[in-house]
Amino acid sequence: MKIQLNEKLSISKLVIGCMRMNDWNLSVKQTVEFIEWCIERGITTFDHADIYGGDHRNEALFGEALQMQPSLRENIQIVTKCAIAVPNAKNPNIKTRFFNTDKQYVLEQVNDSLDKLNCGYVDLLLIHMFDLLIDPGELNETLQQLKSEGKVNYFGLSNHSPLEFDTLQKYTDIKFVTHQFMLNPLGIQNYQNGTMTHCLKEGISPMIWSPLAGGRLFKAANPADEKMKNVLQNIRQELNLEHLDEVVYKWIFKHASNPAIVLGTGNKERIERALTSLEGPQMTREQWYKILIEAGYTLW
Numbered sequence: 001m002k003i004q005l006n007e008k009l010s011i012s013k014l015v016i017g018c019m020r021m022n023d024w025n026l027s028v029k030q031t032v033e034f035i036e037w038c039i040e041r042g043i044t045t046f047d048h049a050d051i052y053g054g055d056h057r058n059e060a061l062f063g064e065a066l067q068m069q070p071s072l073r074e075n076i077q078i079v080t081k082c083a084i085a086v087p088n089a090k091n092p093n094i095k096t097r098f099f100n101t102d103k104q105y106v107l108e109q110v111n112d113s114l115d116k117l118n119c120g121y122v123d124l125l126l127i128h129m130f131d132l133l134i135d136p137g138e139l140n141e142t143l144q145q146l147k148s149e150g151k152v153n154y155f156g157l158s159n160h161s162p163l164e165f166d167t168l169q170k171y172t173d174i175k176f177v178t179h180q181f182m183l184n185p186l187g188i189q190n191y192q193n194g195t196m197t198h199c200l201k202e203g204i205s206p207m208i209w210s211p212l213a214g215g216r217l218f219k220a221a222n223p224a225d226e227k228m229k230n231v232l233q234n235i236r237q238e239l240n241l242e243h244l245d246e247v248v249y250k251w252i253f254k255h256a257s258n259p260a261i262v263l264g265t266g267n268k269e270r271i272e273r274a275l276t277s278l279e280g281p282q283m284t285r286e287q288w289y290k291i292l293i294e295a296g297y298t299l300w
């Protein structure tokens with residue numbers, strides 16, 4: 001159930017993604033109970049970003065729970081991200097989305113995240129997107145400062161190409177411990193562009209976001225999505241599984257990089273199902289490739 005990202009940091013193989021937390025309509029007490037329920041099941045890692053819910057809102061919802069029950073902090077790992085600047089009330093002058101990895105901006109965002117999360121440090125900070133205007137030397141200084149101040153324990157990247165990842169890694173002796181990016185049967189670009197293989201080269205476990213294509217898999221709103229749904233349904237029957245999401249999770253888990261999956265649901269029944277997908281029958285190579293090919297991968 002655990003993935004060791006380095007000698008000191010391990011995360012759970014299933015991570016609770018908090019991007020949609022503001023839609024879950026939980027009271028503070030219910031959020032505390034939800035976090036406890038996850039911990040009891042070995043799900044100890046929670047994925048945030050400064051922009052989730054808009055201007056740190058979801059971090060604040062989580063932070064209220066930590067304030068009500070401070071002992072939760074020692075049993076969980078908190079991941080957060082920064083570098084996407086979006087228009088919001090705090091920055092009325094920002095009219096357009098852009099990426100920002102300037103030192104002052106990153107430090108301010110991390111301070112705000114810690115403030116809203118009600119904790120002194122995060123376990124893992126990810127640079128959310130590759131900033132084309134990045135100064136990699138300045139980023140190194142920023143990360144070193146956050147580490148030496150004890151505000152961030154470890155660092156990773158999100159949504160970078162292998163070249164972008166390697167370039168930033170070259171400028172710092174802080175080893176990026178993970179790479180978070182999208183992968184699902186309706187979106188396999190990170191197989192096609194070598195990002196999954198790059199994880200093997202770097203010896204890192206990726207964190208996979210939108211494993212169910214944001215729920216699009218269940219809607220099958222166009223003929224291509226419908227065809228994929230049918231392929232998944234056939235494999236579900238062959239494996240004698242109850243639900244489609246179990247097939248998808250098994251498909252993602254099969255890669256040798258030992259991926260973690262960042263779940264997008266707060267629905268306990270669906271989370272339980274994700275847990276059962278860690279056990280039971282394994283997908284064959286043929287079934288696995290059938291999904292990849294249906295997703296548009298050309299073998300030769």
Ligand SMILES: NC(=O)c1ccc[n+]([C@@H]2O[C@H](COP(=O)([O-])OP(=O)(O)OC[C@H]3O[C@@H](n4cnc5c(N)ncnc54)[C@H](OP(=O)(O)O)[C@@H]3O)[C@@H](O)[C@H]2O)c1
Pocket residue numbers: 016017018019020047048128158159180181208209210211212213214215216218245262263264265266267270
């Ligand atoms: N690094 C990045 O750039 C990045 C980008 C996007 C997301 N993320 C992270 O990844 C996490 C997961 O992303 P995601 O939310 O897009 O994940 P997802 O699992 O692909 O999608 C979740 C959505 O699917 C729905 N769903 C789940 N199971 C379903 C089922 N059996 N039938 C119908 N609908 C179902 C959920 O609805 P219910 O809530 O009703 O279950 C929810 O609306 C986020 O919370 C965030 O932490 C990171």
